[in-house]
Amino acid sequence: MVSAPVQVAPPVQAPARVRRLPRWVAPVAGVVAVVALYVAFRGKAVLPHDDDATLFHWLNDARDWVDENRNSSPIFLYVVNYLRLGAAGVYEGLQAGLVALGWPGLLGLAAGLGWLAGGWRIALVSFAGFAGVGVLGFWEASVETLALTLSAVLLSLLFGIPLGIWAGRSHRVRRIVTPVLDVMQIMPTFSYLSPMVLLFLIGPASATIATMIYAMPPAIRITAMAIQRVSGVAVEASESLGATRWQTLGKVRLPLALNTITLGVNQTIAAALSMVPLTALIAAPGLGEDLLRALARVNVGAALVPGVAIVLIAIVLDRMTRAAAQRRESGTRARAVRWGGFAVLTAAGLALVPAMAQEFPEQWQVQIVRPINDVVDWIEAHWYTFTGFLNDVVAYGLLNPLQDVLTSAPWWLVTAAVLVFAWRVSGLAAGLVATVCLLCVAALQLWEHAMETLTLVLVASVITIAAGLALGVAAARSRWFAAGLRPVLDAAQTMPSFSYLLPAVALFGNGRFTAITASFIYAVPVVARLVEDGLRAVPGTVMEAARSAGSTDRQLLWKVQLPMARGSLLLAANQGIVMTLAMVVIGALVGAGALGYDVVAGFAQQEDYGKGLAAGVALVLLGVMLDRITQGANGRRSPHKKRNA
Amino acid sequence: MKKLRLIAGVLVLGLSAAACGGAKVEDDSAAAPSASAAGSAAASAGGTVKIAINGWVGYEADAAVVSYLLEHELGYKVEKVTLAEEPSWQGMESGDVDVILENWGHPDLKKKYIEEKQIAVEAGSTGNKGVIGWYVPEWMVEKYPDITDYKNLNKYADLFKTSESDGKGQMLDGDPSFVTNDEALVKNLKLDYKVVYAGSEAALIKAAKQATDQKKPLLMYFYEPQWLFNQVKLVKVNLPAYTEGCDSDPKKVACDYPPYDLDKIVSKKFADTGGKAYELIKAFQWTNDDQNAVADDITNNGMSAEDAAKKWVEANTAKWQAWMPK
């Protein structure tokens, strides 16, 4: 037996101390070596940006080829264009259906589905949420957003659930699928768009497919997990009675996994809703368009309102699916009541359709754009010195120096530093993957812009993680603080990512700091939540033992809770960084430059297409690199270990 | 089990039948005026027109007036598709766009979509004259009279330094999708400047207002027609004069922007089947002042695009009457 005893604090023994160097020596030596090399080789072996790189031209040529052969190449004639037609058909069908229901019908159906999923509470939430969307004056756009979301979710589930079942049943499939899903989830939403436009042109079909790809990973992952977690005893019992594999799947595995799969549907919807507004960039209809237009006019109020409409839709769909996921089997009578209520509510809504106007009545709508803008104007006028000062402090104090270092350091030094750091934090395999990613970025001829993006991400994630940690700790220690924070975090998590740009733009004008602020608002909720959950997950018995030994609250936090929540904290850091990357890229819409700008320019200017596509790939590589580095020892991706547990 | 196999068989059959000819993007039903979806709306007798909305308010003014007339005078339904300039052309291919109302040059796109692919056609001038250039606030010209010559820009580069400009002077550009040669200009004119993208027209306007109000130095990309010139005094910087063909290679441009005769582009399909809507759009023509008036109402007077259009239409009956199809 070679298993080492697991201890939180290893006993310090005198002989061991003599033999080993203090723990800080190696890292400090590493830092010193990197600094020395930087000073010695500063400005050498840098990779300055070149808009004219051959790769970009080559990609442009590829684009031209696709453009020319879209209607003649068999790949397009028989595959790609059909996918496009199919997606368009699903979207148009759903959209026409939702429109045909009329607003009273849709409200009735929503309430009915809410009732079906979770009784009168959810029925009320659904009704109020959708009615609220109408009251805000965005009924039509919301229906389009809803149709787009639902069609993407439908397709995600259509492909995701069978794939998830397969992955849940086969270790081999899981091993192939997992890394692909990892990459899909790390990918900044922005980088999906260029290839989609190339293959499927712009429009709702392309948007549906992009959203579907973005939303599928949670469906696959959670289905696989649900299938895997089905009680082995029940499956064995079924097999012991001679059930075939399909019988066991249909009668045991799926029913038992159903609630968890519904949770996967919930996550899929959430992912789709966060992607759908962004697809307005490729001409998808709906609320995203209003957001985008407001962004172009720097009109905070006009952007906030559709943002709130999306949050309302998100809340309704979330509560509905969550309630459905928690539903328990009930008796025959209860079932009759549930379906009866559903039928009554839906029928009531539909009955009102002929009696009501086609459009959501204008007298019921409220205008809140103006008051919001008044507040924003006031803030802009009065806080200008402060916000300008903050902007300059971060830009001159953090961003510029760091960017200088990263862009003037030799590429091999940056790569080596990443390798060593990742190796130390997350092991050799992760280090190698991170290094290969960075080298590929260099090969894509986008080194300098990648370093600029990296600067933004580093600064933004340090700020985000620090704040998220503080909030999470506070929430874990105080019930009332947590209760107050939760709804704020909930709403913040469902806001479409680029509506965050607006308050930031209003406060700080255009530029990198705005992108940092936006990504801060975007990622802090997730970080805070993971930290809080991690701290709360520390077993009560351990806490009790520590307390009975006379620990102060501070000691409890530093010596028990934080070390024991290490896995969650690493995951929080990891998620914080990945989300920051996604948002910083979107910040290009407000002048944050770097790779994000290349992507935006890529689908806005013909001659920049190649660079944009390459930048999208570079972003993915950067994302994988950052993810691997921060993956740490939390082992959230080691399916092998689980088998013996 | 049997049922499943049957369904699969039907599916395969259906697919292969449909796949005989393959699918071309123009087959897309979305391209046809989707009158059926809007059928219940009483007024939409003429079907649907999809107008691309590019990201500046002058364009929106054009779209507002044209949409207003299409909806209220001709009974069409208008779908506005918010898009950048180049994707709007792509939209004609995918069927998501019928009309581009204010096109700024784009000879490359014209070549590709009009000549080569033949999916778009020109629909005449909007009557607006477009100017693109580099501008500084008027107070700067009073303080530094020689700043309007590009040759002196390097002398003043320090004035324009910001946190975003990397130690050089900042040349503020708008949306990355706008027509711009500025990166090439900075490079080819050997200017000690860095092009920074504000991200939108509104951001440019905000910067111009601040630069005037707070006397902050600003060098920026801007264009006419624009209502802002009625509010804020901006002076154009003289770049090397434009000569025919001096901007043919986008990487080697070292001259000013050409004067633009803004025009309308419509999809081939719309030109063929658009009927009265097409005739109206083809006839649409107004002045820079007309556009600025509507744009000003939309941006500064708190009007919705529709209200602003209504105001203009009611005040200028003679002008739009001339556009109406006979």
Next chain:
Amino acid sequence: MGTAAIEVRGLWKIFGPKADRIIGSPDADLEPAQLRAKTGCTAAVRDVSFEVRPGEVFVVMGLSGSGKSTLVRCLTRLIEPTAGELRIDGQDVRAMSAKQLRELRRHRVSMVFQHFGLLPHRKVVDNVGYGLEIQGVGRAERHEKARRILSLVGLEGHEDSYPEQLSGGMQQRVGLARALAVDPEVLLFDEPFSALDPLIRRDMQAEVIRLHREVGKTMVFITHDLSEALKLGERIAIMRAGAIVQVGTPEELVGAPADDYVADFVRDVPRAQVLSLRWISRDPEPDEPLDGPELPADTVIHDAVPAAMASDRPIRVVADGELVGVVSRVDLLGAVRPGTGPVAVAASAGATGEA
């Protein structure tokens, strides 16, 4: 046919890569810990052989990790054995096709699980009818049958409950009913009562004894609880590290443990209640009177106490009408006193019972 209900010969189950290469190689003789260190494989069942007679209750007993649960799963190939022979009612189970195997599981052998393995989304009646449902039996028929079985296990009136509404003991009755519903020849029990409270466990054991009497099925019963094994088992196999150490009747195990391991196991068993007089009778001393009470040799020691109390003479132990020895009060007291080394007792006994 007179064949055994279940016949197992040289059965192996090794988990891990290239498990089949280990059998027959010298590695097969290694202790499990060493084997794992050397090859990464885990030998859960090692060269196990036994037979179960029709209608017998056969108990396999061992500590956790001894391989007993793996062994019982090998019987219907819920876990695929690595090597060995396996016959149920004379048929070679290992040679069966997937379809034949399914038929075996559907109609002839069914199993009761430690953690019940009930389907929480189904009513009790549908849980019990599950086996019939997958055979394709119609709804009315399987409900009718399920109700009958439920009343057999004392669960009338709970047909429409969901499993989570029942207590642990009742849930296991549902598990039992589900196994019985398909009317199998053989019932396999995998530690069915170890998750239950002691009192309920006793009830359930009584229930199994009663059912065995009523329906007379062959039963293979896995347990880690020695008293349960002694109470239920006609014969008991003791497993250790994947191998069977000893098979015998309760009396044989307690009276004549095959090795120190088994001896250690049965040390605390009240021998007086398991062993018969045969195990402690001895040749009379020359001066002993032989006119004491006469008792048959298979009398449990505990039951001989009244006779010993009634007379101060040594008891005469008789088998087939012949005197096999005597037992004095002192001998009796020595056997009743707990904690006496069984080896000492066994040494004085003539018979050993290794099978």
